[in-house]
Amino acid sequence: MKRHVSTAAVLAALALGVSACGTGSGGSAPAGDGGASGSSGGGGGDVPSVAFVPKLQGVPYFEAMNTGGQAACEEIGCEWLYQGPVEADAAAQSDVVRSFVQQGVDALVVAPNDPDSISPLLQQAADAGIAVATSDTDAPDSVRQVFVEQASTQGIGEGLTDALMEAMGGSGKYAIVSCGETAQNLNSWIEVQRSYTAEAYPDAEIVDVVYAGEDQARATQLATDLMNANPDLTGLVGECTSSAPGVAQAVRDAGRTGEVFTVGLGTPQAMLPYLEDGSSSAAILWDVEALGYLTAYAGTQLAAGEGFDDLSAVTDTYPDVTYDDATKTLLLGPPLRITADNAGDYDY
Amino acid sequence: MSAAAPAPPRGSAPRRAAGGGRVLPFPVTGQELVLVGVVAVLWVVLGLATPAFLSSGSIVPLLVATAPIALIGIGVTVVIISGGIDVSVGSIVLVCAAVAATAMTASGLPLVPVLLLSVAVGGLLGLVNGVLVAYGRVHAIIITFGTLNIFRFVGLQVFGGSTIDGIPPVLAVFGRGEAGRTLGVPHSFLLVAVVAALAWVALRHTAGGRHYYAIGGDAQAARLAGIAVRPRVLLAYVLTGLLTGLAACFVIAQGTSTLAPNVGLGLELSAIAAVVIGGTSITGGRGSVLGTVLGALLVQTVASGIIQLGWPSQLSSLFIGVFIIVAVGVDLLRQRRRRSA
CATH class of the missing domain: 3.40.50.2300 (Response regulator)
Incomplete structure (x- = not known):
């Protein structure tokens, strides 16, 4: 029984440590x-x-x-x-x-x-x-x-969609790698992307929206999984500054630059190497x-x-x-x- | 609780070697076999249910994504077997990655020195943990929770409130791209396999390795049996630091050319999840590094599988939580059965 108690104690301590990490930081x-x-x-x-x-x-x-x-x-x-x-x-x-x-x-x-x-x-x-x-x-x-x-929600959602559609030739399947699931601005941009794509580009389709948090490596892995899940995918959107270079890196690593196009909300310095080699077509941002x-x-x-x-x-x-x-x-x-x-x- | 002997802590009947009287557990534990089975079944099912799960374009990135967690997990397994824990590994990744990325970007350091630098920094931080835990007489979770915050502070100073941009592709040999594999095998996972094999042999077949089980089973008894407990414990944390330093290079390799200061955040939880799912007892005394590698592989398989099936990505948290609870539950049942046997 003693052992049980100590097990529980360690696990509780662990959980405490874990939750404390979040707020503590x-x-x-x-x-x-x-x-x-x-x-x-x-x-x-x-x-x-x-x-x-x-x-x-x-x-x-x-x-x-x-x-x-x-x-x-x-x-x-x-x-x-x-x-x-x-x-x-x-x-x-x-x-x-x-x-x-x-x-x-x-x-x-x-x-x-x-x-x-x-x-x-x-x-x-x-x-x-x-x-x-x-x-x-x-x-x-x-x-x-x-x-x-x-920038207006409408302006960003349409800006992202237009930039991607220019690269994809106005048609095809694409997916969105977003970040925090509860981030109000990201979600409202995604809403505009959905409705504007349906209305202005009837031959294009959003096949999935996934959430990577603010984690680059996770965004990259999710983008890789999305390309594997949808072999005919030709576009990816990185919805925040960590996933914009992340989706471009995934396309570069898969050797599919020029077949799968990416755009995203990325900061200029982080996006520069990807814009230069074509794994990213454009970044949408503001000053x-x-x-x-x-x-x-x-x-x-x-x-x-x-x-x-x-x-x-x-x-x-x-x-x-x-x-x-x-x-x-x-x-x-x-x-x-x-x-x-x-x-x-x-x-x- | 039974006392002295640094004996096999495994539940199943021990095997006695013919002459020498050495007592060893079975080479592969029940939990490992179950994990191999679960991963195999998942791979087959996902291979059938998705267009490309079993293609090299999917399996290679999956193995690459598993590598840093598995590598850190190997170190953490040894620590947990010895009765301790290390929750500072995420912050060690932060410091090592920051130092390595700065060295590559600012000084143009080539591959081998970068690896040595990162591993050395990791080892140094592991030494800090080890000294404090082995000689400090305070529970490891408290010590390493403290160093988690201290190392994070140190790492953030290296970043200086910004990201590190334009990292050259020096570490691409460990990435998921073409440069990261030879004959289709990713270098990072190959290294994990080698380290896991060495750790498995050391834990199972060397006296020093067996000592960790004895210390985790009952440190007092181990000391009375003549085991140098403190140096052993110290070494476990140094080892974890060294492996985490190498894992930090894997993390840079699979990220983008920009390193953000949130690198490594929460990685300790992923590593501990892999260890626990792999069948290592969180209270020490029992466990295996093969289980940890399989645990890490299972977690990444589920995460990738869910996306490739087109399911909502949040589901992976649910599954990982269930795996952890099932694994810990099985461990508790095993303990109870052994005590009543």
Whole structure:
């Protein structure tokens, strides 16, 4: 019997360790480069403090947003705080959000991993008098005052589909390797891809949508499995920055460059080698630093109690920015198509 | 609990060699045979039910994807047999992969030095674990949970808040592409087979190897029987670190030319799952590396099979969970039967 008890104890400890890993890594996130949060303390300076919580930190995408946010705060006068979990995990992210609420920042902007679990926290923040917003990914049923959107859902979904269809010749079977299953932005792009493909390219068909998390190796393996499952597959879409190079790598490894075409939402530097050898046809993205800039601007406006009727402070720098009052959405502009020719122009 | 002898801990009747009086378990355990059967049946069924499961374009990537988990799992098996556990291996992968990728990208280091560097870094981190566990008198799960976080910190410093882009294809010899195989056999899995065979012989046929079972069965009794428990335990963690360092090179090889700082995250769970499914007792004293390799193969077979069948990808979590619980349940039943026998 004693042995049983010890077995159970070890397993319980293991489970505890495991679950602690998830949240623990979020809690211990100051290990990363989010040291800036230390200085915020009371946040009682004369400039408003704007805290941005990315889905995860340490990936080039959100680091580029961080760069843009810092630049904006230097220009328009705000204190930029950047901290996120080390993995794209809703619970770990909630811990970071909670700590910002306790710090009493002036504005809190989140790119939620899971909109449903972040909503009550945004409510808490709003109750504490903090201006709340979402950026990059929306939490539509929350109390957020504005959503800073990189490009319209329609624009991205259609941009991805058009780029892939150009490579596939307008017809054929393709599959999507997505990332987090609950990520609101990815799922809404996929919805547009489904409906736009059916409507604009009747000879094309989406055969499967699979989810790899933010894991490159898993995205690559899933893409390989999809090619084996569907021998007549001629297209793959990598729906996020880890799966976009992942699906291209799978096509390259299978020696099927030129037979199976890929597009994805990839960052320019990571996609460059694949765009150059043709295993990726195009990456669809937006100016990520500009998105960070707009995020900091939005937070500052909200903290000051201002709305978005007058956008002249940003349209000097980013002329395509628009605001839609009905959906409370601040839109950066149309998406960019990144190819072998212009990928080198971006340093992230 | 029976005391002293560093005896065979296997459930089935031990075999006594003719002259020497050496007592050894059967070469292949029941659980391993079951796993071979399950994997074989799955491969046949999937071969029939899907268009290309048994083609080389499917089996080679499957073996390549299995390799790092199996390799780490071999080390973790030895650790678990000795009564310990190592949950820091995912973070060791992070550090080794970051160092190796930086060395290739920034300094243009060629293949062999990269491998040596990564294995050496892994061994060093394993040494840290080993010293703390063997001499620290705190349970291994606590120590390695601590080092998991510390190593992660170290790894993230190497990344410096960014990804490592433009990694040259130096490690393509371990990838799933054309350069990664000879006569159709992937190099990474070949290496796993060699390491597994060596570990199997060492655990079964050398005194040092048998000592791990004795230590895991009852460390106090093992010490009284004259086994140098601490150096043995230390060595198990160093070995795991070395193998994890090599596995980090496999991980780079099967990723893209960009390495992200979430590399290795959660890998310890995959490795422990393979070990447990392979029939190694989580409480120590019993287990085999062949089972671990088969366990890793089963997990990847299920993950790939589900996609190739066109089923929802979430199902693989369900199946892996069921396998773990069945394997642990079988282990508990075996213990109960032995005690009442």
